[in-house]
Amino acid sequence: MPGDKHAKLDTLRQQITAIAAQPALRDTAHTVVGGGLLATPRGVLHEVYADTPRDGGAALGFALAQAGLLIESGRPAVLYVQMSADAQELGLPYGLGLGLFGLDPRQLVLIRTAGIAELLWAIEEAIACRAVAAIVADIAHPHKALDFTASRRLSLRAAAAGASVLMVRYARDRETSAARYRWRISPVQSRPPPFDDRAPGLPRWQVTLEKGSLDGQHIVSPEGEALVVDWTRHGFARVAADDRTGGARRTAPLSGAISAALGDGLSQAS
Amino acid sequence: MRLVAVDERAAAEGLIVGMPLADAKGLVPHLTVREIDRAYTARVFSDFADWHSNASPLVSVLTDLGEWGDLVLDITGVSHLFGGEAAMLSRLMARLETLGLAVTGAIAPTIGGAWALAHYGGAQVVEDGLNALLAPLPVAALRLTAAQCEGLHQLGLKRIGQLYGRDRRGLQARFGESLLAKLDQALGYAEERLVPRLPVTELYMERRFAEPIGLIDDVLMTVRDLALQLADRLGRDGQGAQAFHLFLYRVDHKVMTLSVNAARATRDAAHIARLFVHRAERLEGEYDAGFGIDTIRLAAGSLAALGETQIGAFETDDGAASLDQLYDRMTSRLGPLAVLRTEMVDSHIPERAVRLTPVIASTVQADAPPVIAAPRPLRLLPQPEPINVLAEVPDAPPVQMVWRRVTYRFVKASGPERIGVEWWQAGQPLALTGPAPPAVPGGSFAEPYSEGEQTRDYYIAEDDGGRRFWIFRQGLFGLAAAPRWYLQGVFA
Numbered sequence: 179m180p181g182d183k184h185a186k187l188d189t190l191r192q193q194i195t196a197i198a199a200q201p202a203l204r205d206t207a208h209t210v211v212g213g214g215l216l217a218t219p220r221g222v223l224h225e226v227y228a229d230t231p232r233d234g235g236a237a238l239g240f241a242l243a244q245a246g247l248l249i250e251s252g253r254p255a256v257l258y259v260q261m262s263a264d265a266q267e268l269g270l271p272y273g274l275g276l277g278l279f280g281l282d283p284r285q286l287v288l289i290r291t292a293g294i295a296e297l298l299w300a301i302e303e304a305i306a307c308r309a310v311a312a313i314v315a316d317i318a319h320p321h322k323a324l325d326f327t328a329s330r331r332l333s334l335r336a337a338a339a340g341a342s343v344l345m346v347r348y349a350r351d352r353e354t355s356a357a358r359y360r361w362r363i364s365p366v367q368s369r370p371p372p373f374d375d376r377a378p379g380l381p382r383w384q385v386t387l388e389k390g391s392l393d394g395q396h397i398v399s400p401e402g403e404a405l406v407v408d409w410t411r412h413g414f415a416r417v418a419a420d421d422r423t424g425g426a427r428r429t430a431p432l433s434g435a436i437s438a439a440l441g442d443g444l445s446q447a448s
Numbered sequence: 449m450r451l452v453a454v455d456e457r458a459a460a461e462g463l464i465v466g467m468p469l470a471d472a473k474g475l476v477p478h479l480t481v482r483e484i485d486r487a488y489t490a491r492v493f494s495d496f497a498d499w500h501s502n503a504s505p506l507v508s509v510l511t512d513l514g515e516w517g518d519l520v521l522d523i524t525g526v527s528h529l530f531g532g533e534a535a536m537l538s539r540l541m542a543r544l545e546t547l548g549l550a551v552t553g554a555i556a557p558t559i560g561g562a563w564a565l566a567h568y569g570g571a572q573v574v575e576d577g578l579n580a581l582l583a584p585l586p587v588a589a590l591r592l593t594a595a596q597c598e599g600l601h602q603l604g605l606k607r608i609g610q611l612y613g614r615d616r617r618g619l620q621a622r623f624g625e626s627l628l629a630k631l632d633q634a635l636g637y638a639e640e641r642l643v644p645r646l647p648v649t650e651l652y653m654e655r656r657f658a659e660p661i662g663l664i665d666d667v668l669m670t671v672r673d674l675a676l677q678l679a680d681r682l683g684r685d686g687q688g689a690q691a692f693h694l695f696l697y698r699v700d701h702k703v704m705t706l707s708v709n710a711a712r713a714t715r716d717a718a719h720i721a722r723l724f725v726h727r728a729e730r731l732e733g734e735y736d737a738g739f740g741i742d743t744i745r746l747a748a749g750s751l752a753a754l755g756e757t758q759i760g761a762f763e764t765d766d767g768a769a770s771l772d773q774l775y776d777r778m779t780s781r782l783g784p785l786a787v788l789r790t791e792m793v794d795s796h797i798p799e800r801a802v803r804l805t806p807v808i809a810s811t812v813q814a815d816a817p818p819v820i821a822a823p824r825p826l827r828l829l830p831q832p833e834p835i836n837v838l839a840e841v842p843d844a845p846p847v848q849m850v851w852r853r854v855t856y857r858f859v860k861a862s863g864p865e866r867i868g869v870e871w872w873q874a875g876q877p878l879a880l881t882g883p884a885p886p887a888v889p890g891g892s893f894a895e896p897y898s899e900g901e902q903t904r905d906y907y908i909a910e911d912d913g914g915r916r917f918w919i920f921r922q923g924l925f926g927l928a929a930a931p932r933w934y935l936q937g938v939f940a
Contacts (some may be wrong), residue, residue, distance in 0.1 A: 232854070232915060239826055239940025255771055269827030269938055273790035273802040274820055278940070283790040287807060289778060290786050300778060307774040309767025365914035370860060376845075377862035378910040381940040409940065 214413040216385065217247055218359060218392065221340040223333035225357040227388075229364060231318055231348045234268050236365040236383050238316065239279070241344040242271070243409050245312035246280035248342055253311035255285055257304050259297055262290045264318040278381075278411065294321045298328060301343060305335045312342045320349055330356035352388070360389035366406055369417075381409045382417065452484050456550065490515035494645065498703035501646050501695065502743065503530075503540060508642035510563065512591045520559055520642050534573045541571065559642060560634030564589035564608075579635055583609030590630045596623050608634075646705060647693050649747030653677045660699050660740020664728055667696065667744065672721040674746035679717035688713030688754030692720055697743040704735070708780045711772040711808050713752040719773055726781035775807045784808060796867055798906075798936065799828065822865050823908065825918040825937030832934035835919070839933075842925040845907045849919065851935055856911040863907035867920075901928045908939065916940070 218224070224244070228237035245256045258271055273283030289304075291297045297315065304313045317324070324345075333356045336343050345357070352360070363386075368379040386404040406417040449469040461476050473479055493509065493516035500507045506522035509515075523536065530536035533555050544551045554565035555573045564582055565572060568589040574581055582589070585608050587600050599622065605611060611619070611631060620628055632638035653674045661667065671694060682688060690713050696704040708723040728735070778787045788804040795801050801820075839846040845861030904920040911917070916939035923931035 235826055235915065235938035235940050242826070242940075252767060254767065266830055269829045270804075272798075272825055272828035272937060273792065274798070274824040275826045275828075275937070275939070278823075279826075283792070283802070286790065287775070288788045288790070288804065289782070290788065291782055296782055300782065303774060303777060307767075307770050309771045310774070365916070367859065367912065367914045368910060368916070374862065376860055378860045378908055378916050378939070381916070382914065 214247065215416060216244075216392070216407065216414045218244060218342070220248060220342055221337045222342055222359060223329060223336050223357040224342065224344045224359045224361065225329075225355060225389075226344055226346045227352070227360065227362045228346070228348050229350055231268055233363070233365055234316075234346075234348070236381070237346045237348070237363045238271070238314070239381050239409065240361065240363045240383055240385070241314045241346050242276070242279045242281060243414070244344060245314055245342070247413070248311045249280070249285075250311065253309055253341070255287065255307075255310050256281060257287050257289060257300075257310060257313045258316065259289045259291065259300050259304075259313060260316040261294065261297055261318075262292060264316065265290065267318050268316055278409070280411070294323045298323065298332075301332060302335060305332070305339045305341045305343065307341075308339065310341045312344060315343065315345045317345060317347055320347070320353075324353075324355075326354050326356060333357060358390050359387065362386040362388055362404075369408070383407060383409070486515065493517070495702045498645055499697065499701040500540075501703065502697060502745075503536070505646070505648060506642060506644045507646065508644055510559070510642075518563065520562070522642060522644075523555070537571065537573060558634055558636045559640050560590065560630060561636070563591060564634060579612070582634060583607060583612070587611070590627075590634055592627060592630060596627055599623060646695070646703070647691070647707060647747075647749060649691075649693055649749045650751050651678070651681065651689070652745050652747035653681070654743060654745040656743045657741070660737075660742045662737040662740050664731075664735055667741065668721070668725055668728060670744050671724050671746060672717070674744065675717040675720040675724075678746055678748060679715045679720070682715040682748065682751075682754075686753060686755065687751045688715045689748035689751050690714070691749040692723070693747045693749060694724060695743075695745040695747065696737075696741045697745070698737065699739045699742050702738065706731075708776070709784075709808050710776045712769070713750075713754045714773075715754060716773075719776070723776055723780045726777055729781055730783065779806070779808050795870060797870055798824070798867070799832075800870075823939070825916075826940045828937045829935070832920070832936040835933050835935050837919070837921070837933040839921075843905055843921075846909055846919055846933070849909075849917075849933070849935070851917075856913075856915070856917075858909045859912050860910040861907050864905035864921075865907075867904045867906060869902045906936075 224241075226237050226241050228234065242256075249256065260268070260270070270288065271286060273286075276283050276286060289300050291300055294317075297317070301313055301315055304310050332343055364384050366382045366384050368382040370377055371379050384404050384406050407414040408417055409415075451463060451465055451467050451469065451472055454463045454465060458476070458479070463472050463475065463479075469481065473481075497507055497509050497519050500519065500521060504521045504523050504526045508520045510518035510520050512518070523533070527533045527536050530539055537553055537555055541551045541553050552566050552571050554562045554569065554571060556562035556565055556578055557574070557576070558578065561574065561578045561582060564585050565574065568585045569581065586606060587608055588597050590608060592600075600606070605614075608631075616628055629638060633640040655670055655674060661670075690710050692708050692710070694706040696706075698704070706724065706727055708720075708727050710719075710723070714720070775787050784806050787807045789807045791803045791805045793801055793803050833851065836850040837846045838848040843864050845863055846858055848855065848857050850856075901923050903924055904922050905924075906918060906920045909917050909919055917935055918937035918939060919933060919935050921931050921933050923929075925931055
């Protein structure tokens with residue numbers, strides 16, 4: 179009867195609204211054991227977005243941290259794929275700086291391709307290999323070839339093979355994609371180490387999970403703000419709200435007399 | 449204008465090589481003359497030379513006295529396939545004569561001896577007694593320059609036999625070392641090697657076609673069959689190979705070569721065939737079958753012993769073999785410089801401390817990478833970029849910088865970490881990756897050693913947005929003329 183049908187539709191609508199209203203990152207008081215904070219399952223496609231290539235360090239740091247968490251004995255390798263043209267703009271991973279992310283420089287293989295088609299081919303080939311834990315693809319500019327079809331293909335292959343793909347992109351707009359998780363990373367002032375309050379400390383990022391949900395993991399965001407995490411050697415660590423402005427005593431730029439020798443460069447500097 | 453080559457009929461009329469054109473036309477009024485295109489002839493000749501690899505794998509063009517015309521084959525160990533040396537020589541010469549070429553040839557224990565006999569003796573096969581056979585030949589048979597020949601003629605030395613037993617130091621002083629070198633090489637006292645044009649292979653499987661084929665798909669199908677045969681043969685010998693070469697012999701006597709490399713010795717036929725499929729995708733415009741391909745040869749080089757592969761019940765398979773195959777496939781499709789691994793170098797200059805080497809070529813590193821206590825950035829720019837910085841002199845951390853036309857104000861900084869010059873490497877250019885990016889204005893790094901100018905102070909600076917940079921100042925205040933600031937890396 180039409181009345182029943184309307185009632186059912188209303189119930190369904192309410193359920194959908196309730197689901198959509200839940201934020202992806204929900205409140206909890208403790209981190210989950212046996213996976214760690216922000217640990218993700220294997221075999222999924224992630225998109226890691228940063229606003230501009232200036233934030234490239236934070237985005238790649240997050241992606242490599244996630245890749246490092248996925249390494250196990252049967253899957254020792256992590257691959258990094260980039261187009262050769264983007265190397266000077268974004269920079270290449272530096273072997274000596276990988277230790278913080280749990281990656282042995284000998285395990286990370288860099289692949290530099292000529293174009294976007296070869297990049298997608300390389301990701302697919304790497305997914306098929308059963309000894310690869312994760313593939314990090316660093317793409318500086320949007321490309322037509324990175325459309326919904328390509329992302330769906332990659333996510334299906336990743337799910338079938340069990341290797342994760344993390345695509346690091348730099349944009350403010352979001353395109354439709356079949357990625358299961360979409361992160362937005364931006365860097366945040368770090369907490370200085372105890373012995374020197376003018377020095378930068380551990381990497382600290384603001385992480386927003388725009389798409390997807392980490393089932394069973396509840397992450398602090400009481401005010402609905404994004405999550406701020408530190409990366410320590412052993413995993414992500416949540417940063418309490420009162421500690422957000424790390425080193426709040428020093429938000430002003432460093433003071434100091436300016437040398438006369440630099441005076442003629444000031445007009446370019448400001 | 450002089451004559452460079454004459455055919456039999458012209459030679460019969462009395463024309464010789466080197467005669468001026470005017471004299472030649474005077475002798476033979478109805479002469480047909482063509483101008484030689486040396487580059488084209490050299491190229492066609494070397495293509496033609498490759499075709500001879502179906503007689504012997506070591507073929508080379510001797511360019512001592514001209515870029516074309518002399519073909520050297522090393523037939524050690526091959527002549528029995530043709531029924532003996534004499535039979536091989538006559539067969540090769542007959543084959544070329546049916547193509548309409550004028551040929552002479554000789555087989556001798558040394559390259560110089562064979563050349564001399566081919567040009568100045570008749571076609572013959574020499575086993576021993578080379579010295580006696582070379583003695584009556586003129587000295588020009590030693591591939592000497594015109595000046596040397598004339599000098600020897602002036603001294604009355606017209607035959608090679610007259611050079612035997614002469615005072616070597618006198619000859620060397622008068623004519624240079626090359627005369628003695630050529631003489632020793634011809635007689636076998638000094639070694640002369642030929643540089644083969646095509647890669648040297650140790651084992652091959654071949655298929656000839658009744659009808660020439662042309663499509664790349666047919667070629668790849670044949671490669672699959674040949675790979676199975678090759679794998680079978682390698683398995684029987686207990687060997688694997690690391691370099692595979694595909695030779696496509698065309699009907700018009702040209703050869704196309706494709707090579708792939710594997711990171712470890714393999715005899716997996718499917719893997720080999722797939723490598724060639726990927727390599728063929730990279731060919732684009734180079735594949736030209738011409739009038740057709742009539743022989744395909746798949747050869748293996750760099751053989752190594754390879755036992756039976758077994759995965760035991762208690763062994764853990766760390767996936768190294770499948771990773772190597774993945775890198776092989778990627779290298780064959782993307783190119784050798786596309787798949788790279790970081791290699792640690794013992795140097796304290798940051799961009800020299802790591803080197804990116806192709807995964808295929810890298811050897812296994814036994815030592816752990818050196819532990820550096822100071823923090824290092826996550827990303828390094830291939831070329832450090834010059835920036836404008838405000839900082840207190842002489843060595844306070846930077847306060848503000850302008851990079852890529854954006855201003856950053858720093859709220860935290862640590863440093864300086866002073867990295868001195870490696871005086872033993874002064875003047876060498878620094879490169880992080882293979883293909884060099886375009887030169888960045890602001891100075892090069894290949895400067896002579898000067899400690900004040902080139903010592904670097906590194907700082908880690910964090911701006912108000914939380915971005916952390918690795919910045920250095922090159923040059924010390926007071927010691928350098930103009931210290932410059934650069935940004936080299938970005939932290940996580």
